Each structure stands twice: as C-alpha cells, then as structure tokens.
Amino acid sequence: MRRGIALLLALAGLVLFGQGGYIHAKALLAQVLLERAFTETIATGRATKPWSWADTWPVARIEVKRIHARTIVLAGSSGQALAFGPGHVENTPEAGERGVTVYSAHRDTHFRFLQDIVIGDEIDVTRSDGKTFRYRADSTSVVRFDASGIDALGDGHELVLSTCWPFEALTPGPDRYLLHATLIGPVP
Amino acid sequence: MTICGEIQPDRPWRLSRKMRVILFFAFEGAAALLIGFAALFLSFEPGWSAERAQPAFLKASDARSGSLLLKTEDGYADASRLGIDVDLAVSGPTVRARVTQIFRNPTQNWVEAVYVYPLPSGGAVDTLKMVVGDRVIVGDIKERQQARLIYEQAARNGQKAALTEQERPNIFTNSVANIGPGETVLVQIEYQEPVQQNGHEFSLRLPMVVGPRYNPAPVVQSVDFRPDGGGWGAIKSDPVPDRDRISPQVLDPATNAPVNPTSITVRLQAGFALGEVKSHHHAIKTESPDGNTRIIKLAEGPVPADRDFELTWKPAAEKAPSVGLFREHVGDSDYLLAFVTPPSVEQSEKKPLPREVIFVIDNSGSMGGVSIIQAKASLIYALGRLQPGDRFNVIRFDHTMDVLFPTSVPADREHVGQATSFVGALQANGGTEMVPAMRAALSDNANLGDANYVRQVVFLTDGAIGNEQQLFETINALRGRSRIFMVGIGSAPNTHLMTRAAELGRGTFTHIGSVEQVEERMRGLFAKLENPVVTNLTAKFSDTAADITPSAIPDLYRDEPLILAARLDKLSGSVEIKGRIGDRPWVVTLPLANSAEGKGLSKLWARRKIADAEVARTTRQATPDEADKTILALALEHQLVTRLTSLVAVDKTPSRPEGEPLKVTELPINLPAGWDFEKVFGERQRLPVTPTERRADAGEAKVQVAALKRPVPAVTAAPSTVQLPKTATDAELRMILGVILIIFSCGLFAFNRRQALLP
Numbered sequence: 002m003r004r005g006i007a008l009l010l011a012l013a014g015l016v017l018f019g020q021g022g023y024i025h026a027k028a029l030l031a032q033v034l035l036e037r038a039f040t041e042t043i044a045t046g047r048a049t050k051p052w053s054w055a056d057t058w059p060v061a062r063i064e065v066k067r068i069h070a071r072t073i074v075l076a077g078s079s080g081q082a083l084a085f086g087p088g089h090v091e092n093t094p095e096a097g098e099r100g101v102t103v104y105s106a107h108r109d110t111h112f113r114f115l116q117d118i119v120i121g122d123e124i125d126v127t128r129s130d131g132k133t134f135r136y137r138a139d140s141t142s143v144v145r146f147d148a149s150g151i152d153a154l155g156d157g158h159e160l161v162l163s164t165c166w167p168f169e170a171l172t173p174g175p176d177r178y179l180l181h182a183t184l185i186g187p188v189p
Numbered sequence: 190m191t192i193c194g195e196i197q198p199d200r201p202w203r204l205s206r207k208m209r210v211i212l213f214f215a216f217e218g219a220a221a222l223l224i225g226f227a228a229l230f231l232s233f234e235p236g237w238s239a240e241r242a243q244p245a246f247l248k249a250s251d252a253r254s255g256s257l258l259l260k261t262e263d264g265y266a267d268a269s270r271l272g273i274d275v276d277l278a279v280s281g282p283t284v285r286a287r288v289t290q291i292f293r294n295p296t297q298n299w300v301e302a303v304y305v306y307p308l309p310s311g312g313a314v315d316t317l318k319m320v321v322g323d324r325v326i327v328g329d330i331k332e333r334q335q336a337r338l339i340y341e342q343a344a345r346n347g348q349k350a351a352l353t354e355q356e357r358p359n360i361f362t363n364s365v366a367n368i369g370p371g372e373t374v375l376v377q378i379e380y381q382e383p384v385q386q387n388g389h390e391f392s393l394r395l396p397m398v399v400g401p402r403y404n405p406a407p408v409v410q411s412v413d414f415r416p417d418g419g420g421w422g423a424i425k426s427d428p429v430p431d432r433d434r435i436s437p438q439v440l441d442p443a444t445n446a447p448v449n450p451t452s453i454t455v456r457l458q459a460g461f462a463l464g465e466v467k468s469h470h471h472a473i474k475t476e477s478p479d480g481n482t483r484i485i486k487l488a489e490g491p492v493p494a495d496r497d498f499e500l501t502w503k504p505a506a507e508k509a510p511s512v513g514l515f516r517e518h519v520g521d522s523d524y525l526l527a528f529v530t531p532p533s534v535e536q537s538e539k540k541p542l543p544r545e546v547i548f549v550i551d552n553s554g555s556m557g558g559v560s561i562i563q564a565k566a567s568l569i570y571a572l573g574r575l576q577p578g579d580r581f582n583v584i585r586f587d588h589t590m591d592v593l594f595p596t597s598v599p600a601d602r603e604h605v606g607q608a609t610s611f612v613g614a615l616q617a618n619g620g621t622e623m624v625p626a627m628r629a630a631l632s633d634n635a636n637l638g639d640a641n642y643v644r645q646v647v648f649l650t651d652g653a654i655g656n657e658q659q660l661f662e663t664i665n666a667l668r669g670r671s672r673i674f675m676v677g678i679g680s681a682p683n684t685h686l687m688t689r690a691a692e693l694g695r696g697t698f699t700h701i702g703s704v705e706q707v708e709e710r711m712r713g714l715f716a717k718l719e720n721p722v723v724t725n726l727t728a729k730f731s732d733t734a735a736d737i738t739p740s741a742i743p744d745l746y747r748d749e750p751l752i753l754a755a756r757l758d759k760l761s762g763s764v765e766i767k768g769r770i771g772d773r774p775w776v777v778t779l780p781l782a783n784s785a786e787g788k789g790l791s792k793l794w795a796r797r798k799i800a801d802a803e804v805a806r807t808t809r810q811a812t813p814d815e816a817d818k819t820i821l822a823l824a825l826e827h828q829l830v831t832r833l834t835s836l837v838a839v840d841k842t843p844s845r846p847e848g849e850p851l852k853v854t855e856l857p858i859n860l861p862a863g864w865d866f867e868k869v870f871g872e873r874q875r876l877p878v879t880p881t882e883r884r885a886d887a888g889e890a891k892v893q894v895a896a897l898k899r900p901v902p903a904v905t906a907a908p909s910t911v912q913l914p915k916t917a918t919d920a921e922l923r924m925i926l927g928v929i930l931i932i933f934s935c936g937l938f939a940f941n942r943r944q945a946l947l948p
Contacts, residue, residue: 025920
C-alpha cells in the first residue's frame, strides 16, 4: 500500500520535473531552429518564420564572445515569443539606431548569461539586414518592470538587456535586472 | 495511514486490490492538493507582499515634505476655506464657463492657498482674474516655468499673486499667495468648451472634484550607478512623476462635513426652441424667459463639490437639427465649427457582422461603494445584450487580474450564465494596475479563425490612475483591429483618461454617473456597438486652404455627430464631407456663407489642435520637441493654459508687511460621492500619515512657512518609460518540487521495504 503512495509521489515528481525540463528543452531546441531561420533571413532579406505556426520571427543575434554566449532575438516580447528566445521590446528602436534598444529574456534560460557579463564586455548585435554593431557593457541596475526609466527615444545609442531579478529566485517578481551598454560602432 | 496499519503483514497485496484502487484515487487527489498548495504559497512572491505592507497611496502629505497640511481629528476649523461659484453660458455650440473661487483666510497668519480642481477635458482655460478689494488684476499667459518664477517672486515680495497651472488636461491648480489674516480673495478663471451632442440630446458636464488616483508605487533599487549619468533613473523612473501635485488631501466624509460649497448657474441659449432640460445628479430649478432660453440654478442653494454636475437638453421639435455651422473671425483668420449628424440608415436589410466583445471590469478599491454596483449592473446588462452569434470574454482586474475564459467563447446560455455569476461575485478591493488588463484585452487571437468578427473591447473603470501615459502607449502599440469603448463609472471618473483612451482605441466614451443611468446609457452604448454608422470620413474645403482638426476623422456610431473645427484663410466656398454608410457613399456639402456667428471658436480649435499634438507625441508621430513647440506656439497665440503654459496675475502693490511670514495652506477636497473612504485609503486609523514628532504642536503645524515650500517643480513631461515584459519561467520551481517529491517517495519506498522485512 505504501508502495502505491510512493509510486504516485514519484510519478507526480517526474511529471513536475518533466514540465520544468520541457520549458528548458523548448528554449534550447527553438534556438537551433531560430539560428537556421535567422541565417536565411540575412541571406534572403525577408523575415522568415522559424516554423510554420510561429507567431514571431528572428530579428537579431546577440553575441558575447568572451563568455561564448549567443542567442537569437525574436520580434515582440509576448510570453509566447519569450518561451523561445529573447524578445525585442515593442516601440524601441533597432540596434544601431538612435535611442535605446531593449531586448528582454527569461533569467533562467536565454539571459542566464547576463549574470556573467562584466562591465567592459563587448556585446555584438547582428541585425536582420546583416549589419553588426558592437556595444560595450557599462552599467547594471535593478528597477521595477513598470518603472524602467528607459526613454526609448532618448539621445545617444544604447542597448539594454533586461531580465527578471534576482537570478536565483524561483517565483516571478516585479523587479527587472538591466544591463546597459553603449554603442562603440559598426563591426566591419 | 490507519488503514495501512490494519493490513495483515503476511498478505499485504491480495487483500487490498479493491482498496488499492480506492486508495490510488484518494492519494492521487491528496498529491494534487499538496502540489497545488505548495504552488499557491510559493506563488506569492516576496517582492510584492513586502510592498503591500506600506500604503499604496502616496498623498500630498507624504511626498511634499516642505508643505505638509497636517490634519487633526477636529477637522479643518482653522484652515482656509473656499467657496465656488460657477456661471455657465451656453450659446449654440459652445459653453463659456466662469468659475469663481472664493478663498477666505480665517487664521491670524498670512497664507498661501493651493487648490486642485477638475475641469472638462475639452475645456480651454484662457482667463485668470484676481479680485482684491475693489481692484481686478488680469492674468497673462506665460511659459510655465517663467510664470512660476514670477509668482514665486511676487510671493516673496509680499504682493498678492495668483497662478493657474495645468496638471493634467482635466486637472488644474490655482495658487494664491499672500492672503492676509481674515481676508478674502476672489480668483476667477474662464474656459470655453464645446457642447456635447448625442442623437437628439445635447449635454454639458461640470466635473466638481478630483477623485483620488491610484498611482503605482515606484520601487527603484540601483545595484550599480552609471559612471556617466550619476543617479540614472532615480527620478525619471517613477511612473507618476508628479504624484504629489495631483493628490490633494481628502476629507473622510464620516468625520467632516462636506467642504467647498458650490453654486451653479446655467444660462442656456441653445439656438433652437428647447424641450426637456434635465439635471442628472442635482436638483435644479428652471426659469424660461422665452422659448429658446432657460436659466437654471441649483434648487437647494450651494452644494458640496463632491459629484459632477451634468445637464442635458433636447429640442422641442422631434428631431435635432442635423447640421450646425458656426464661424468666428479672430486676427487674420476665420475659424469654423461644424456639427453634422449623419442620417440613420435602416440596418435591418443587412445582417450585422458577428462581434467578439471583451469586457474588462475594474474591481479595485477606488471602485468601492456605489461604483462597483454600477459597474456590475452595467456588465450584467451588457452580457444579456449579446447575440447568439457573438463571442465574448470577461477580464477583471485590481492589482491582480483574472481572465474568465482562456479564449473568447460563444455567447450561449451556459457561458453567459457562468460570466454573470463570475461578475456577480466580484468585490472592490486592491490597487489599480490597468495596463496589464488592457494588454490582455488587446491580445487578439485572429489566427484562431475568428478574424471575421468585429473586435470590441468594453472597459469599465473609474480611471483613477496616475500613470495614464503608460496606458495610452499600451493601447497605441497593441490596439490592432480592436476598438476600445471606455465606460466611466461613478460620480467623478477621470474623463481625460477615458476620452483619450477611447480616441486612441477608435471607440467611444460613455459615462455612467448613477445606478439609474446604467440601463439607459448601456442601451445607448450597445446600440452603437451593434451599428457602426459612418466610416472613412474625410472633409474638403472647396476654395480655401484649411487647417482641420481632427486631422483623421474617427468612425461615427449611431446618434453621434461629426464635430469639425478648422482655421481658414478666407470664408468662401463650401466644405464637402464624404464618408461611407454601410457600403454606400455619403456626401454632404455645406456652403460656408450660411454659417452663423459663434463665440470662442478659435480657442476650441486651438484646444483641439493642442490635444492632437499631445496625441501625436504619444503615438510617436511627432518627436516630443516638435510637439512641444507646436503646443507652445498655439497656447501663446490663443492665450490657453496647457502643460507648458500657465496664467499668472500679480498685484503691483505689496500687501504683506515685511517680516510677516507667509504660510501655505493646501485646501482639502471632498471624496467623490459614493466612494468608500476606507476602501480607497485603507483603514481609517492609519490616516493621517502624520509624522509623530509634529503632532505635539498640531495647532501651529497646520500651516507651514512658505520658505520651506517644495522646490520649484520643473515642467514635468509625461513619462515615456519602456514597460519591461515578464521574464521568469517557473521551470526551476517545477523541477525542484519534482525532485523533492521523488526524493520523498524514495524515502517512502525504503521505509516500506524495511517495514516489510521486519518479522
């Protein structure tokens, strides 16, 4: 009888573990498909959906060479898009343009590497037209989601990578960790 | 567990076959419950619950360190008092309002009074007069900062001075400096606004009180400041940067008699023979000198300023005139105001498109009292009006949010029944986080095959929030093909928010001020929702260049007139208005020579242009700099108070003797009628939020020395901060819970085996 309980608990545990693992697996797998779609986008110059039923498409690639981090950014920051990759937050300019470009991703998947970035790291962003821009990380801050203080149309050329804070927390919260970077220039 | 103990150790398996099945389900249920509870407890994230401990409302007294008005239990016996007299003259299409505020200082000190008050959001404030003794001082329009400086300077010099500033397009502040002991000062402002028309009914609304607004509390922590821009984001990131300027003291109606007695007179000259004239929230007495004129006064003399005044009138004839054309010549230009009501066409021949209606209901604390009853009644009425072919969904929000159905569902009896009982059970409590609810309402599943449905969002709220700009940006970014219909609930909804949200969402704004109005107004709204009348509207002048506002004419719904203001080089030729009614073209041509003389049209035109510029700024069609330049030029030319300009009047003769200090009094406002004080401000005992060390000298502390006053606030542009998405998954939480359960079950296994092995 007790074995029955134990079995059940084990089963429930496996299901939960599996659900958690599924989120990570989806995040990892999608990036492979996204990488492919993004390469095609650069080659053809047209937005390409990574899979036929996707409601978003890749718009940029973020790369931090020092820590070998690389991820494809999707259009929009809806929950659906964020499950597969970082999202380009609506109403912020494209990388390399005047203003503040904001990319957002989950702290436990695509933007886990944000905690490894140190001030001075170089961040390369490749746009869907193939142009690459290099940014330098120059500060970090923690703000509330609705009080980011980011003026997307401000002067200067900036990049903000945003994720949930704190990194170790298990439940969603209102705080966001921001990594600010300033444009150095285009990468030839 | 006791059952397990009774099982014979030598035949543990056979006996329990049936039992095992039962126990299987029992334990499965228990395990599910366990997980559910664990998830429930863990999902209350610490960040939020910690915040909840502090009051969600920051009031003037919290934020404005230098100008505390300290409240004692005995009320405001010694503080300055205020009387208000409103004189409204309706002539044809416009209302000219003269608001006289009487500031009396019963104290022994020289005081400065600051009064926050609402005006209609289409109102153009153009005149400020101050009456001191027998002298009248007329105010000048100045750039906001400059006006502030002039006022501060006069206040220091001991001169009487008055300043009118715009805090929101519908919230203004009057400051009056150097009111002597026992002295009375009159401050008069005048504004112009267009008459509202809906079907055969004309109306005007006079807002009387600023409802306390929920201002999302800012939390800014910085790990690492930017090397270049010291203190990055420290001030900018507050979603309501001017929270202290729009949060006046509010009196608890239970312990204070209503203050700010207000008298109202309306001189109504509609330009046609008048039929029924009705006031919706106040008793009135009406005189009729002739068929076209009415003089309306409050029946019971002055009333406390705690609910909006609303007056409607109808023509004696069955049908209202369907066209109105008015002109005014100012400077080198002619201004034109046109009202056109499109003909109503029988819709019965065409089957209306099926609709997808998303209802959003605000059940936050500010909706407590009568408001939530009105909102629920309105929504339940609306649910009853859905047609079998329609789809719908219901979202409720306070600082949390629930979406009733995962996606929109057909409006069959079962779903409507579910929704009705869901709405019936709602309670008003908590904060107002409107933006996530709007986002949810606008997330459109067009790819699910319901793209053929007309998508309408009906949003019921009192609009008591201070971060309007964020809501506008959300609407602008996400509206897609949805139309947003705002339903303002309660006695003092935030008209500016409602009007602008409806405008951005290409819908309409309906105000419901009392439970009795629910059915009538909702019926009107639904008639509109079911019948969009005229689309693709354009206006063209035949032989003159014209600057027309609104530049993009919105769709018209049933009974709505098209209101068009224009500045013309010369008054000749005609204006042609084109559109489509259903699938048929509609054209009307109005010869300009037939227009009638009107008053204040240039100001209405300028006010609309300013509103357009503000919209362009919100929608990023113009850069903030460009928009501000346009607004400033218009405001200075037409003498209007705007976000960037203020009116200031200074008496040349100093009145306060040197050496006498000036004290600041902030005038308290009433809570809007029907609001529940405890719901809005939390428990009564917690208020006032008074620093204890000041309580000792409460008598003296009611007013404070002007020198300690708040620093001169810079022109605070509305914040345009980026909203960051939610970026955490519960993957790890699930995995950890999973591991815990597995380990636990392993332990249980081991324990079982040991038990089984024992003799």
